Amino acid sequence: MNPERSPYPCQRCGTCCEKGGPSLHREDRPMIDDGRIPARCLFTIRRGERVRDNLKGDLVPLTEEIIKIKGCADRWTCLFYDRATRGCGIYAHRPLECRALNCRDTRRIEAVYDKTRLARQDLLSGVNGLWDLIEDHERRCNYEALHARVEAGIHEGRLKQEKAILEILRFDAHVRRLTVEKGGLDSRMLDFVFGRPLCDTIKMFDIELAKKNGVYELAVTPAFSREQPIG
Template identity: 40%
Template sequence: MTNPGETTSCKMCGTCCIKGGPTLHHEDMALIREAVLDLTDLVTLRRGEIAHDPVQEVLAPLPEEIIKVRGKDSTWTCIFYETEGHTCTMYDQRPAECRVLDCHDPAPLTAMYDQDRISRADLLPEGHPLFELIADHDAKCDPHGLTQLAKAARNDDVDAYRELVEKITYDQEIRRLAVEKGGLPEESLDFFLGRSIEALLANMGVRVRQGAQGMKLVFRGK
């Protein structure tokens, strides 16, 4: 209920935009078809990846793959948010979640948040040449498996540590080849392959460092 003197209009504070871009739904497909959104504007969060649920306000593994508008400057702040003027550069054609978002009444967003969300398969045409690469990468770099390896490596499991390094190396090499040999824009890799293993591990408190002796994993608090 609105208190006396309280407004229900948007305060243009930018809080929702700073917390992260919207997750896309089937009704947002037109934004892709009409080139309002490009694949380089998007990031794939894969099934099993630990992510922030803006409705429940918790961190939890994703039950399914989702596509979000990416962040900028190594943050989750939506790339279409202009900090200086507290404005959205695509406001008139903003995605569905942005249109229903109401700071004073979260019910509309709660009702739609986990409904009709799209995945990479919805945005790529049948028979797309990258489907095989995506499937292979997903199998070798499964987020749930990475979480388990990171936990074991933190507890001094040498085999888990070695396997985690191998997966990071594979992920780095696939991304390099996709750009150098496949001609993909580097900005599109977070859509096609999801976030890098380094980014996922950083969320688990694991840093990847390259030195004269090769790759080293540094565990926060250890």
């Protein structure tokens, strides 16, 4: 099945690109290796994060990580999409999902959507020192461990495992800062190397990180109303 051929040619409306950059597959690796898609333009959604599945139309925890092209500023719009011209800055070298997607005939994108997805190990396992750091970060800051502590519930308005959760968030922030300041990593690479900051993604648990009188604490949102463990 050739993803380049379709009885429904693209109308360049930009809707697909506005909804976010594509997930990358192993077939896309050569474009990253040779810099046509720079690694600083990527970010990782790690295993256990809750994301919207565009095919299922629901929020689901990832069973395997996904590497995607970043959005523009505070929007999901693909970094390489030009709103003014409704064009793609890397059209000649666009990823597999972009070549397969047609909003009026989704059979091709459905066939490749969750197959042969690219992972950080494919790209970074050969980088001495860095991959060890990524693995250590994954052990100490994985979403399964975070969820287990949130699952303990709240008591008198505070999370029972607040101290342990804050420790995970501190380590995540420390590793990012250390890798830039001491390791010389381009800060634009952080969301790719370590995934999105936990201080941002903690919101998926209906929890917010707040600073009060110079001290960080966790605040539960109205959606988190249970005084007992989460079932």
